[in-house]
Amino acid sequence: MEGENVIRPATPADAPGVARVHVDSWRETYRGIVPEDFLNSLSYGRREQMWRGGLENPNWQGVLFVAEDLLEGVVGFVAGGPPQEPLGGFTSELWAIYLLQKHQGKGLGRGLFLKFAGEMAARGHASMFLWVLAENPATGFYERMGGVRVREREIEVGGKKLLEYAYGWRDLGMRGW
Ligand SMILES: CC(C)(COP(=O)(O)OP(=O)(O)OC[C@H]1O[C@@H](n2cnc3c(N)ncnc32)[C@H](O)[C@@H]1OP(=O)(O)O)[C@@H](O)C(=O)NCCC(=O)NCCS
Known part of the structure; x- marks a missing residue:
């Protein structure tokens, strides 16, 4: 049943699956970019606690959608909500979007991205x-x-300085996501 995927809002029961994708995808994506020690130190347990904390909190302002493979469980996710730090008047931030490598390049990233953007627009974010x-x-x-x-900045990850870019979308509500 390869290729049978759904994208749906996450529940607290998804916390372990989201944590696994988060850590595994970080390791797949950032090996050679982020220091190895930092990638090795990532923990499924800490990530699970973090996501569970949000998902179980009725006042959480975040939004989390998972991409679920009917055989493998959670294979990707997108999360976001209020800006973690303000940037140029943008009203919402996509905090993270990650897919396991073997599930990339098949349209799931677009599906997660559009779901998230549509949800932000529906919540009145421009x-x-x-x-x-x-x-x-x-x-x-x-x-x-x-x-x-729209912006760039330098950050430090595991003791290494790295350049980051900010990408922005305006007129969210006008686009008909
Ligand atoms: C980035 C990511 C979410 C994209 O998801 P995906 O499922 O691989 O992408 P899709 O198959 O949905 O691609 C949608 C479109 O974007 C294009 N695209 C995808 N990745 C691209 C890339 N790296 N560069 C240029 N175009 C790309 C595709 O060709 C496709 O184009 P089309 O409209 O012509 O068909 C996914 O590859 C991923 O999880 N990467 C690793 C984790 C990561 O880096 N996350 C972001 C952290 S900031």
Whole structure:
């Protein structure tokens, strides 16, 4: 039944699956970019606690959708909500979008992205942005989704300085996601 996927809102029971994808996809994506020690130190348990904390909190302002493979369980997710730090008047932020490598390139990223953007528009947000490492090929995906590079900054991950780009989308409500 390969290829049977659904995209749906996450529940607290998804916390372990989201945590697994989060850590595994970080390791697949950032090996060679982010220091190895930092990637090795990532923990399924800590990520699970973090996501469960949000999903179980009725006042959580975040939004989390999972991509579920009918045989494998959670294989990807998208999350976001209020900006973690303000940026240029954008009212919402996509915090994270991750798919396991073997499930990339089949349209699931677009599905997750459009679901999230549509949800932000439905909640009355006119705009959204996200941060991505400059070295991450996902910059090309965000450009394909209509994002415009609006800012850059330097961050430190595991003791290494890295360049990040912010991509922004305006007029969310006008686009008919
Ligand atoms: C980035 C990511 C979410 C994209 O999802 P995906 O399922 O691989 O992408 P899709 O198959 O939905 O592609 C949608 C479109 O974007 C294009 N695209 C996808 N990745 C691209 C890339 N790196 N560069 C340029 N275009 C890209 C596809 O060709 C497709 O184009 P089309 O409209 O002509 O068909 C996914 O590859 C991923 O999880 N990567 C690893 C984790 C990561 O880097 N996350 C972002 C952290 S900021």
